[in-house]
Structures are given as structure tokens and as C-alpha cells.
Amino acid sequence: MIFLIGLLAVLLLALTTHRDAATLTLRPLSSQHRLILRGIAFLLLALQLTLQIRNSDSTAFALIEWTGLFSVEALFAAVICTVLRRWREPLSYKQRKFGSLS
Amino acid sequence: MKRHFRPAMTWLHDWSGIITGWLLFAIVLSGTLSVFRPEITLWMQPELTRQTVDSDQATEAAIAWLSAHASDSPSWYLDTATPRAPFTLAFWSDKNGYTQRPLDPVTGSPDGLRDTRGGEFFYRFHFELQLPYPWGRLLAGIAAMALLLTLITGIIAHRRFFADFFTFRPGKGQRSWLDAHNLLGVIALPFHLMIAFTGAVTLASLFFPWSATALYKGDTAGMQHDLNPAAIERPRSGTAAPLAPFDAILHTAQQHFGKTGIAQIAVVNPGDRAAVITMTAGNEDSIGITSHTISFDGPTGAILAEHIERRPAIMTYNVLYGLHVARFAPGVTRWLYFVSGLILTALIGTGLRLWTVSRARKVSHFSTILVARLNVGFIAGTPAAFASYFLVSRILPAGLADRAGLEIRCVFLIWGALLVFAALRPVRKAWPEILTLAAAACAAVALFSAPWHRAVDAAGAIIAILLAASFTFAARRSSLKNRII
Amino acid sequence: MATTRYRSDIAIRTLTGIAGGYLLAALLSVAIARWLPLPRIEASAAGMLAGLLAWPPLMMTAFAIHSLPRLCAGFALAGALLAVLSFWPV
Incomplete structure (x- = not known):
């Protein structure tokens, strides 16, 4: 549950970056919308931290856990963005034939 | 001045990274495994099936056994039994010098338990690199400082820190490697900085003893007492x-x-x-x-x-x-340390890889080929060698003489052989071959965890399967036709 | 000729950063330990941590300052100042 709150927040943050907004939504967002989304995302992250502090014996422990969880959530968000982008713009013929240039 | 700053820091990032990268890769990977140090020891002791132990009773049994069998030792050091590590880990001196063995929580004796270093191998290697004192620790300390330097210069070198926060564009060669490197660095940056600096702190007295020397003027006993x-x-x-x-x-x-x-x-x-x-x-x-x-x-x-x-x-x-050292860490945090450690390992791996990818279009220089071959040997070879430690530990007969020493010699033998193989074999072929070997070794670790009754066996098998899947994926990708070496 | 000059520039900076930076950090740790009004063990620990923190930025400075003479002069001056603080008889 705590993880999902954070994941939602991080996905909202991804929406506010130029490149990933184009991936996650069809239309680019206005800068005002972006600001609102970013605000909600930070509120959600703060809510997540508050919940963790309440569940934990020590604030320091909760803070360490929150930082660590953020990394995992951001990794998930990046994977989701990548998969969605792949799904939106399939590989070119050349890439499929010869494998990608990696 | 300003125009000069970022290129200079990028240059410093590249060079400090390439010089210490392989060493750091091995240090960080072994450190990541050390997060589960007692669990790995338990995995390698299939005879220890007891779920709960009374810590004080186990200590009393250990002290009784040591009093009877190790009374000549100048000192004994015990790590008490915990729910994570249901055995007493003892360190004492016998006729062959100091030994460290788990002691049975009921009998207090090491008899009946296998002679293995268990997770202690990764822990010790992490900062002593299997080298005599103080050389291993000096190298590890320098590596920690270099990691800190490389991280800070890397932040300065990264131009689009927030704009590219979640960006990964696969299938685009150098672009993709740089994306992955940036992504892995940015998402866990607080952990990376923390672990690099605190790692240097653990070895600080080796590098900066001068403040204590100046104040205590050689009175080591007085300093120890004050400490x-x-x-x-x-x-x-x-x-x-x-x-x-x-x-x-x-x-x-x-x-x-x-x-x-x-x-x-x-x-x-x-x-x-x-x-x-x-x-x-x-x-x-x-x-x-x-x-x-x-x-x-x-x-x-x-x-x-x-x-x-x-x-x-x-x-x-x-x-x-x-x-x-994260001894405080509750369960979830410990897993987060493990995952963050893997992210740091991957960060170093992608950084080393970028060095060759970004130079592949230029004329094949000797140094580029050398870096490419060392990359295969370390990035693919180290996980394969570490996985083989688990296999060797299960395969060697339980009663063998100097079993613990033999296990470790096997790891270094396999590691060395893989490095030599990677140095001789064309890079294009060596990548998929060694990565496949690493995948096979991880899959075998999952099988050797049978019958998966204990929590450490089940969890170990799951991690091993996930790692095997990742290495299989990497091996397939690396065997694609037109990829850069 | 450009490459020799480039190489010697890099060599000097590397040496200044690693050896000079270490020397400055070590002197800083001693100076801090001597002048902090704390019990001996506390001052030693504080000095040690300060030295550790100072080394990486010093290394970066060795590569960040464009003019080589200015860099060497700066390091020498800082070293002299810290040496005075470290060895001044109290």
C-alpha cells in the first residue's frame, strides 16, 4: 500500500517531465497542469513518509526506508515508461531484423 | 572558468571511473551480497535446520565448549545467535592460528557443522580483497574515495538531471547505455553517496590517523581507552x-x-x-x-x-x-540495501561499458580492446565466480580437510580462469558465453537450494532464479549481430 | 608538442589532486583536532571525518582551476597556512 502511494507519486512526477509526458499521455500537458501534477506528487510522497514514520519506531529508520523505496519506485516508473513507449512506437524493420544497436 | 568546469569534471569522472571501476565492481557486488551475510552462512550450513534458538543458552553452550577445547587461545570473540543467524559465530585461536566457525546452538561445538566461511567470505572480501593487512584495506579505502569522487563529478557531468529522470530509450546503442547509466545513478543517488562516504568512514582511521597521532602522541592505549x-x-x-x-x-x-x-x-x-x-x-x-x-x-x-x-x-x-554496515536494518530496509547495492553495481557496470561503446566508432585502439576484454572478464566473470562459490560449497564433501580454504581457492581459480578466457577470446563471443555461464551457475544455485524447506533456501532460490533470468536476457542481447563490442 | 604539454598538465594535476589533496586534508584534520575545544578523543574523531570530507573536493579543485600556476600557488598557500595551524606550539 505504502509502495503503491509512492509509485503513483513517482508516475505523476514522470508525467511532468517533457519526454515522459509524451509517452504516458497522448497530448503534451500545459505548464500549469504540470505544476499541479508535480504538487500532488510531492504531497503523495510526503503522505507516504508520514505513514512510514507512524508505522516505524524511529523517524530515522523511516527516512532511510523512504529513500530506498523511492529508488525502487523510480525504477518501476522508468520500466513502465519504457514499456509503454515500446508499445506506442514498435521497433523498426531494421531493428527487428538485426537486433538493436546495443 | 565556467566553460571549463563541466568538461574538466566529465574528464575526471571518466578517468577515475575507468581506473577504479573493475575493482569497485567486485567490491560493490560482494558488499551487496554481504547484506545477507548471516543468511548466506546459514544457506551453506544445511545441517542447521532449527528455526528458533535461545540466544543466551547458545552462548552458554559456546562458552562451555570453548573453555574445554580452546583454553589456550588468548581470546575468544562471539557473535551471539539471533533469529536471522540461529548459531553462535565464534572466532578463536587454535594450533593453526585463528579460525572462525559457527557453533551449534545446542552443543556449542563446531563438530557436525561444515567448515565454510559462508557469508563471511563476501564480507571480508568487500574491504580486505583477500590481501594481507593493510594492503587490501588501503585499496578498498582508495576505491571508496574514488567512488565518492566519481559520483560527485558524475552529477556535475550529467546535463539533464531532472529532465531525463525516468528516461530510458532502448535499442539506440550508446544513447541507451548513457540513459541506463544516468537512470541507475540518479534514482538511487542518496544511497550511492551515502554508501561511498560511509564506506570511506569505516576505513578512515587507516587514512587519517594524523589527528589522533597529533593529540595522543603515540599513547595508543590511552586512545583506545578514551574511544x-x-x-x-x-x-x-x-x-x-x-x-x-x-x-x-x-x-x-x-x-x-x-x-x-x-x-x-x-x-x-x-x-x-x-x-x-x-x-x-x-x-x-x-x-x-x-x-x-x-x-x-x-x-x-x-x-x-x-x-x-x-x-x-x-x-x-x-x-x-x-x-x-546496516546492522540496525529491519527486514524491508535490508532488502532495499540489497536492491540499491545491485543498482550501484549496475551503475558501475554500465559506466565501464560506456567507455568502450563511446569509443567503438573510432579506430580500434589497443587500450579500447583491453578495456573491452577486462569488461567481459569482470562484469560477466565476477557474478559467475561469486555464484560458483555457492555451488562449490554444496558440492565439496562435508568432512573434507581445510574445506573453507578450498572453497575460496576454487572461487579465485574460476574467476582467474574466466578473466584469462575473456582476455583471449574475441569480445563478441566472450560476452554471451560468460553471461550464459553466469546464468547457468545461478540456475544451479536455485536447484542446489533444494528441498527449499528453510526460508533462506527458498529466498536464495528465488533471487538466484531472478538473477539467472537477467543473465540469460543479457546473454541474448549481447549475442545480437550488429552490436558494438 | 601539444600532447606532451597536455600530458604533463594532466600529470601535475593528478599529483596535486591525489598527493597534494591528501596532504592538505591530513593537515586540515590535524589543525581541526588541535583547535577544536573538545576532549581529545572527540577532537580526533572530528578531525578525521573533516579530512575525509575534504579530500574529494580538493581533488576536484585540482582539475577545476584552469590556470596551473594559480592552482599550485593556491595549494601551497593553503598548505602553509594549515601547517602553521597544525604545528604552532600552544
Whole structure:
């Protein structure tokens, strides 16, 4: 549950970056919308931290856990963005034939 | 000045990274595995099937066994049994020098348990690199400082820190590697910086002893005493005297420590009139290590000294140290340390890979080929060698003489062989081959975890399967036709 | 000729950063330990941590300052100042 709150927040943050907004939504967002989304995302992250502090014996422990969880959530968000982008713009013929240039 | 700054920092990032990268890769990977140090030891001790142990009873049994069999040792050091590690880990000296073995929680004896270093191998390798003192620690300390330097210069070199926060564009060659490198660096940056700096802190006294030298002017004993006033040191008297009943001493210590319990016990001069028993409290409730210490007079069991750490600078040091070794960490946090460690390992791996990818279009220079081959040997070879440690530990017969030493020699033999193989084989072929080997080794670790009854076996198998899948994926990708070496 | 000059520039900076930076950091740790009004063990620990923190930025400085003479002069001056603080008889 705590993880999902954070994941939602991080996905909202991804929406506010130029490149990933184009991936996650069809239309680019206005800068005002972006600001609102970013605000909600930070509120959600703060809510997540508050919940963790309440569940934990020590604030320091909760803070360490929150930082660590953020990394995992951001990794998930990046994977989701990548998969969605792949799904939106399939590989070119050349890439499929010869494998990608990696 | 400003136009010069970023290119200079990028240059420094590239060079400090490439020079220390391979060493750091091995250090960080072994450190990541050390997060589960007691669990790995337990995995390698299939005979230890007991789920719960009474820590104090296990300690008493261990002390009784050591009194009967290791009375000549100048000192004994015990890590007490915990729910994570249901055995006493003892360190004592016998006729072959110092040995470290898990002791059975009921009999207190190492007999019947396999002779293996278990997770201690990864832990020791992480900062001693299997080299004699102080060379391994010096190298590890330099590596930690270099990691810190490379991280800071990397942040400066990264131009689109927030704009590219979640960006990964696969299938685009160098672009993709740079995306992956940036992504892995940025998402876990607080962890990376913390672990690099605190890693340097654990070895700080080796690099910056000068402040203490200047103030204490060679009075090492005085400094040791100031460092922990409850650590009593006194010479052997030569008169024999048995240790006081241990259950009473343990009971007193438990009362003083409260719910954190006893983590470590040192018995110096056992069996002598001058015996001292020093107990250190656990730190499940605070980040800092060694926050509470008590020492007892061996023959009488009377308290000699007690110390609760409250001095700000020493506490800062202890907290930084504690952040690195993460003994405080509850379950979830421990897993997050493990995942973050893997992210840092991958960060270093992608960085090393970028070096060759970004130079592949230029004329194939000798140095580029050398880097490419070392990359295969270290990035694919190290995980394969570390996985083989688990396999060797299961395959070698339980009663073999010097079994622990043999296990470690096997790891280095396999590692060395893979490095030589990678140096001789064309890079394009070596990548998929060694990665496939690593995948096979991980899959075998999952199989050798059978019958998966204990939690460590089941969890170990799951991690091994996930790693095997990742290596299989990497091996397939690396065998694609038009990829850059 | 450009490459020799480039190489010697890099060599000097590397040496200044690693050896010079270490020397400055070590002197800083001693100076801090001597002048902090704390018990001996506390001052030692504080000095040690300060030295550790100072080394990486010093290394970066060795590569960040464009003019080589200015860099060497700066390091020498800082070293002299810290040496005075470290060895001044109290």
C-alpha cells in the first residue's frame, strides 16, 4: 500500500517531465497542469513518509526506508515508461531484423 | 572558468571511473551480497535446520565448549545467535592460528557443522580483497574515495538531471547505455553517496590517523581507552582461575541492555585471573554501532566498567559506520540495501561499458580492446565466480580437510580462469558465453537450494532464479549481430 | 608538442589532486583536532571525518582551476597556512 502511494507519486512526477509526458499521455500537458501534477506528487510522497514514520519506531529508520523505496519506485516508473513507449512506437524493420544497436 | 568546469569534471569522472571501476565492481557486488551475510552462512550450513534458538543458552553452550577445547587461545570473540543467524559465530585461536566457525546452538561445538566461511567470505572480501593487512584495506579505502569522487563529478557531468529522470530509450546503442547509466545513478543517488562516504568512514582511521597521532602522541592505549572507556585491557596474570558462571553474567548484561540484547561478546585471557568479558549491545533500535558496552571481571563476574555512548563526534562516527554496515536494518530496509547495492553495481557496470561503446566508432585502439576484454572478464566473470562459490560449497564433501580454504581457492581459480578466457577470446563471443555461464551457475544455485524447506533456501532460490533470468536476457542481447563490442 | 604539454598538465594535476589533496586534508584534520575545544578523543574523531570530507573536493579543485600556476600557488598557500595551524606550539 505504502509502495503503491509512492509509485503513483513517482508516475505523476514522470508525467511532468517533457519526454515522459509524451509517452504516458497522448497530448503534451500545459505548464500549469504540470505544476499541479508535480504538487500532488510531492504531497503523495510526503503522505507516504508520514505513514512510514507512524508505522516505524524511529523517524530515522523511516527516512532511510523512504529513500530506498523511492529508488525502487523510480525504477518501476522508468520500466513502465519504457514499456509503454515500446508499445506506442514498435521497433523498426531494421531493428527487428538485426537486433538493436546495443 | 565556467566553460571549463563541466568538461574538466566529465574528464575526471571518466578517468577515475575507468581506473577504479573493475575493482569497485567486485567490491560493490560482494558488499551487496554481504547484506545477507548471516543468511548466506546459514544457506551453506544445511545441517542447521532449527528455526528458533535461545540466544543466551547458545552462548552458554559456546562458552562451555570453548573453555574445554580452546583454553589456550588468548581470546575468544562471539557473535551471539539471533533469529536471522540461529548459531553462535565464534572466532578463536587454535594450533593453526585463528579460525572462525559457527557453533551449534545446542552443543556449542563446531563438530557436525561444515567448515565454510559462508557469508563471511563476501564480507571480508568487500574491504580486505583477500590481501594481507593493510594492503587490501588501503585499496578498498582508495576505491571508496574514488567512488565518492566519481559520483560527485558524475552529477556535475550529467546535463539533464531532472529532465531525463525516468528516461530510458532502448535499442539506440550508446544513447541507451548513457540513459541506463544516468537512470541507475540518479534514482538511487542518496544511497550511492551515502554508501561511498560511509564506506570511506569505516576505513578512515587507516587514512587519517594524523589527528589522533597529533593529540595522543603515540599513547595508543590511552586512545583506545578514551574511544571506549568500557573496553578494559589488562595483561595475563599467569594464575589460572575459571570463569564465573556465565548465566549470571548474561542475565546482568541483558538487564542493562534492555530489549536490544547482547550482540557481541569478547573474552580476553580466558581461564586466567585477569580474564575480562566485554559485551556489546545490539543496535536494532538505533543506527549507530557500539552504543552500549559493559565489561566484567572474568573470575568474579563483577562489572568493571560500563559505557553508554553520548559524545557527539564519536556518535557521528558510529552512526556513519552503522549506516554502512546496516546492522540496525529491519527486514524491508535490508532488502532495499540489497536492491540499491545491485543498482550501484549496475551503475558501475554500465559506466565501464560506456567507455568502450563511446569509443567503438573510432579506430580500434589497443587500450579500447583491453578495456573491452577486462569488461567481459569482470562484469560477466565476477557474478559467475561469486555464484560458483555457492555451488562449490554444496558440492565439496562435508568432512573434507581445510574445506573453507578450498572453497575460496576454487572461487579465485574460476574467476582467474574466466578473466584469462575473456582476455583471449574475441569480445563478441566472450560476452554471451560468460553471461550464459553466469546464468547457468545461478540456475544451479536455485536447484542446489533444494528441498527449499528453510526460508533462506527458498529466498536464495528465488533471487538466484531472478538473477539467472537477467543473465540469460543479457546473454541474448549481447549475442545480437550488429552490436558494438 | 601539444600532447606532451597536455600530458604533463594532466600529470601535475593528478599529483596535486591525489598527493597534494591528501596532504592538505591530513593537515586540515590535524589543525581541526588541535583547535577544536573538545576532549581529545572527540577532537580526533572530528578531525578525521573533516579530512575525509575534504579530500574529494580538493581533488576536484585540482582539475577545476584552469590556470596551473594559480592552482599550485593556491595549494601551497593553503598548505602553509594549515601547517602553521597544525604545528604552532600552544
